[in-house]
Amino acid sequence: MNKFNDIRKLLLAKRQELLQRVSNIQRDLRNEDNPVEKDFEEQAVQMENEEVLNALDAEGRATLLKIEHALQRIEAGNYDICSMCDTTIPIERLRALPYTELCVDCAAEAEE
Numbered sequence: 001m002n003k004f005n006d007i008r009k010l011l012l013a014k015r016q017e018l019l020q021r022v023s024n025i026q027r028d029l030r031n032e033d034n035p036v037e038k039d040f041e042e043q044a045v046q047m048e049n050e051e052v053l054n055a056l057d058a059e060g061r062a063t064l065l066k067i068e069h070a071l072q073r074i075e076a077g078n079y080d081i082c083s084m085c086d087t088t089i090p091i092e093r094l095r096a097l098p099y100t101e102l103c104v105d106c107a108a109e110a111e112e
């Protein structure tokens with residue numbers, strides 16, 4: 001395919017893992033066979049768990065968006081082109097940070 005095939009495979013595997021996790025979380029959140037307990041302490045524990053699940057869900061979704069974006073850039077053939085300055089991003093940087101779309105200089109500038 002192309003020179004980013006190994007990174008693409010890695011991104012696809014990560015996406016699969018996240019989709020699985022998100023769907024597991026959504027299934028747990030929708031689980032109506034497990035009504036909220038009347039006991040106050042148990043209720044508090046259950047609410048905490050739901051907050052954790054919601055947080056994981058949001059994080060998973062954010063990462064998924066980054067993966068989708070990286071995959072689109074691979075498909076479009078501009079995966080290793082910095083989206084700010086158009087220079088080529090070294091493959092070593094992409095292997096270390098597969099979701100990045102900036103070269104080292106632009107990433108440093110963006111963080112300032």
Ligand SMILES: [Zn+2]
Pocket residue numbers: 082083084085086087102103104105106107
């Ligand atoms: Zn740049």
